Amino acid sequence: MPDNAAAARVPAKKPSRVLTGTHFMVGDHACAEGALAAGMDFFGGYPITPSTEIAELIARRLPPLGGRFVQMEDELASIAAIIGASAAGARSFTATSGPGFSLMMENIGLAAMMEVPCVIADVQRASPSTGLPTMVGQSDILQARWGSHGDYGVIAYCPDSPQECFDLTVRAFNDADKYRVPVFILLDEVVGHMAERVVIPPAEEIPIVRRKGPNFPPGERRFLGYAPDDDMVPPMAHAGDGYKVHMTGLTHDEKGYPALTPEIHDKLVNRLVDKIRLHASEIEMHEEIALDDAETVVVSFGCTARSARHAVNEARAEGISCGLLRLITVWPFPERRIRELIERGKVKRFIVPEINLGQLRREIERLTQLPVLRLNHAGGAMLKPDAILELIRS
């Protein structure tokens, strides 16, 4: 007879934060697993296609690990809650799509101004407005850079595969803490919903960088929450740590107190921009295929880069001199690399395929007088490799 009592005594398998192993996984789930592996312990979100799978997986996985999942009343609340949780020390996360991303913009500015780290996954769909909710788009990239009012620095990753959804989400949490900024992971519907092999390494091989805190105990002397170190990033104390911080979206001095003068404002906002701009070479990531002698450079990102890679490989097989620059961070933009390519004098033209009407193309056009050919679609379907190949051949 089976010993049911004995079976009941066997402790339930402890849930593991890091699902080490090889999986067949959709991008949305890989992104959620990346957040868990990075130590995310607070999620506040609101359901929206095509990002909902991220929230659903976290709702199931996070509470048994001791973290908190809260389904908020809307995206305005989701972003506010993750900033609040992060101010209390959490590694906090939300996931959304275009309409929700738009609603979050005001408080993304608050996170930038208060310098509260947080990570936002935006699974892009065809826009504007409600657009094509279940179909692909890549049209939130300028919103990710400029969406909230005012100037501030941000970091945005654009994975092209489920594996990168995992890897870049881990990185996003580290960068958010390191630079005290909101960090975006700009998936798109295709990458979010496609299933591929995802290898999750052992927990000890996953790099975790956490925000720096005060280097003296509370009460010893006053902690200046906005006095930056040499890296332009101030150490951060959390609610309950005992340092009596004050944080505000108003222009503030080193104590965090409102200081409403043009001089302080200019200094503060410049630092918010410069702490990312001057670290761009550390943050920025891209992939290159055959760029060294390329006369035609295809610049692409996300699911479109998959078509572009195929087209470039085909074209090279036909003997055409072309290469691919795939953006892994769209922000910071790999401006320096593109300038180098232009200055070397081999490049004759750029081709920018993207599922929007030319958002990335503008970035390249501002760097060069060379022709920048466009291949655009407003959204709903991937750009086909053949269409890119045809343009390369032209």
Added chain:
Amino acid sequence: MSVTEQVIQPAANIHPIDNLLRADRLPHILCPGCGIGTVIHGYAHAIAASGLPEDQHVCVSGIGCSGRAAGYVNVDSYHTTHGRALPFALGIAVHKPELKVTVISGDGDLASIGGNHLIHAARRNVDMTVICINNFNYGMTGGQVGPTTPIGAKGTTAPDGAIEQPFNLPYLAKATGAVFVARWTILHVREFQDAVLRSMNKKGFGFIEVLAPCPTSFGKSNKIGDGLHEVEIYRQRCQIRHGATNLEEFDIDLIDDTKPIVVGNFVDVERKHFLG
């Protein structure tokens, strides 16, 4: 290394709540006769009476004159965006449930632009205290009417008087699930302080409306004169009805002076809280 400075040691004869105010931020921005200072004073006393270390108190505000409250209290304090104090505070309260989170903000911030968050925070019964300073108008932007402006009262955006039905905030808070609901005025200093303390000591969502004069904006449009005059209106017309259940009848009418302004601790019930 971060740049630091020495804490200035307070003089010997300090007031019991001096340590709870950020003295280095004084003078404050509030107008003479404004009721917000009295609310901050009451909150500071409640912190002192709570018996909990100051380090465990957190204050979150939204935007507006009342939203500046967080900037004057010497606890971890967050001055957030317009309407979003509650979800921000939820993030803190849920991530660190050991902290006593208090939201101090205005009627426009909490009941208009942040109204959706108010009803959902109450419904969830998140463990926090909300002090809603109701001065019947948008003071900081110069006296526009809002969702609490009594019918007939004037504002720069309703020069002939407000025509919309205002919120009865205690009724709204009770209906949406708050476990502690009170209404006081800044005349009722001790009762208000006591209500804040009771709410702090209770697990769940506490909502305290506190009526406060805004002589600069609301008072001027409505010929109420100075702050003292409005407090005199409270004195003449307030009736205390603890535990009253007919909150739906407690609209505030400032024009008809035969109508009482009902105040009191109305709701004090037990219900499973958000993390309970």
